[in-house]
Amino acid sequence: MSSDAVKKITFRVQRFDPEKDRKPHFQEFIVPVKRGTTVLEGLLYIKENLDSSLAFRTSCRMGVCGSCGMLINEYPHLACHTQLEEFHADRLTLKPLPNMPIIKDLVPRLETLFEHHKSVKPYIIRGDNAEMEKPTAGYIQKPHELDEFLQFTYCIKCGLCIAACPTSASDLAFLGPQALGQAYRYCADSRDEGQDQRYQIVEKDHAVWNCHFAAACSEACPKGVDPALAIQLLRKGVAAKALRVKKTTAPALLATSLPQAKPKIDVPEFTVKQK
Amino acid sequence: MADKGPHQNYLGMRGWIWAGNYKLERYLYLLHRITGLGLLLFGLFHLTATTIFRVQGQAVWASTIDFLDNPLFRVGEFLVVAAFSYHALNGLRLIIQELGFALGKPVPPIYPFTDAIRRKRAWTLVTLAAIMILAVAFFIDFSIGGWG
Numbered sequence: 001m002s003s004d005a006v007k008k009i010t011f012r013v014q015r016f017d018p019e020k021d022r023k024p025h026f027q028e029f030i031v032p033v034k035r036g037t038t039v040l041e042g043l044l045y046i047k048e049n050l051d052s053s054l055a056f057r058t059s060c061r062m063g064v065c066g067s068c069g070m071l072i073n074e075y076p077h078l079a080c081h082t083q084l085e086e087f088h089a090d091r092l093t094l095k096p097l098p099n100m101p102i103i104k105d106l107v108p109r110l111e112t113l114f115e116h117h118k119s120v121k122p123y124i125i126r127g128d129n130a131e132m133e134k135p136t137a138g139y140i141q142k143p144h145e146l147d148e149f150l151q152f153t154y155c156i157k158c159g160l161c162i163a164a165c166p167t168s169a170s171d172l173a174f175l176g177p178q179a180l181g182q183a184y185r186y187c188a189d190s191r192d193e194g195q196d197q198r199y200q201i202v203e204k205d206h207a208v209w210n211c212h213f214a215a216a217c218s219e220a221c222p223k224g225v226d227p228a229l230a231i232q233l234l235r236k237g238v239a240a241k242a243l244r245v246k247k248t249t250a251p252a253l254l255a256t257s258l259p260q261a262k263p264k265i266d267v268p269e270f271t272v273k274q275k
Numbered sequence: 276m277a278d279k280g281p282h283q284n285y286l287g288m289r290g291w292i293w294a295g296n297y298k299l300e301r302y303l304y305l306l307h308r309i310t311g312l313g314l315l316l317f318g319l320f321h322l323t324a325t326t327i328f329r330v331q332g333q334a335v336w337a338s339t340i341d342f343l344d345n346p347l348f349r350v351g352e353f354l355v356v357a358a359f360s361y362h363a364l365n366g367l368r369l370i371i372q373e374l375g376f377a378l379g380k381p382v383p384p385i386y387p388f389t390d391a392i393r394r395k396r397a398w399t400l401v402t403l404a405a406i407m408i409l410a411v412a413f414f415i416d417f418s419i420g421g422w423g
Contacts, residue, residue: 016282018280023282073296074295074296075296075297096284097284098284098285098286098290099285099290100284100285101283102281102284108284147380147381148380149381151382151383151384152381164297165290166291166301168290169286169287169288170288170290170291172285213300213369213372214304215300215301215304215392216297216301218391218392218393219393221388221390223384224384224385224386224388224390225384226381226388226390226391228390228391228392229379229381229390229391229392230381232373232375232378232391233375233378235374235375236374236375236376239374
């Protein structure tokens with residue numbers, strides 16, 4: 001398709017209005033699209049020109065905020081991150097993300113996702129409370145220690161992994177790949193001392209041992225976070241602790257407590273050759 | 276008038292069965308469940324046939340064997356062996372990988388993204404193939420009297 005050519009694509013959108021409908025139904029819209037048009041742009045076209053009552057979430061339009069997650073042709077995608085061309089079809093079916101209640105049309109209720117996320121204590125926990133309350137310096141972390149969890153820090157909490165997870169489909173109390181992945185992210189952080197607290201949360205029912213490793217969460221993740229890997233590594237940690245074979249490492253030191261700080265290398269006065 | 280509340284949208288068991296546009300591992304999960312349930316049903320059927328019918332005397336047992344001696348049940352036996360092989364081998368893979376082994380380390384997410392299980396897919400398949408070859412060799416050598 002040349003960049004100016006306009007093609008018409010039928011958007012088959014699932015609608016549900018809790019004020020009027022008992023169950024969801026589908027409505028079709030014809031949307032003109034050009035090369036590079038995203039699904040989100042198609043939805044914005046519908047809202048601006050065809051039906052202003054259509055409800056969907058959107059914010060950043062660049063795959064950062066995680067608002068526009070939805071089921072596009074039976075697969076979880078971010079609408080802003082998905083171009084219509086990649087489907088090679090004249091017809092597109094849009095549904096809200098499954099495994100969470102629908103508020104209206106394409107808007108899922110993400111309350112459970114955030115509650116589960118909060119429940120695994122997704123923040124650095126340290127023994128020195130005074131330092132946590134009033135930090136005096138940063139903690140020292142080496143590049144290889146950062147590599148242990150960096151991949152999992154890219155989670156944007158869009159909920160696509162939960163929509164893909166077969167366990168979340170049937171077990172409403174299951175913490176889900178997002179929360180479990182984030183539990184590992186903080187447990188693997190060399191600055192953290194809250195591993196035992198998080199292990200107590202994730203080794204209960206409906207948590208880490210309920211993952212059946214279908215790995216659909218990692219496949220669906222739009223940011224390459226790989227929650228399935230995080231969950232299996234979390235399991236490894238929980239099992240190692242139960243078997244008392246887990247290596248213990250000292251938590252990261254405060255930057256001020258460096259025994260001998262190396263002197264800074266002098267920066268050259270000019271970084272561009274002067275004429 | 277409608278309920279005026281959110282619509283529950285949980286896939287339930289449909290979420291196990293429906294593998295949609297997902298890739299190989301999602302189907303391996305589905306097949307693992309199906310073969311597991313199949314083996315459970317076979318176990319119940321087998322136990323029923325070899326206990327209830329067996330204790331009712333030689334005549335009942337002989338007629339049961341006659342009834343089972345048909346092409347349909349022979350195909351069923353092959354399916355049980357296939358299901359057992361798959362379930363056992365995939366189960367071994369799951370035990371190893373679910374404890375965080377043979378998955379590699381986290382990598383920075385650079386587009387196009389890959390995930391650990393699919394980066395290791397070739398090794399997973401090679402390992403499963405090696406186990407299968409060893410199992411067949413063991414079966415032929417020790418169970419049915421060797422290659423000659």
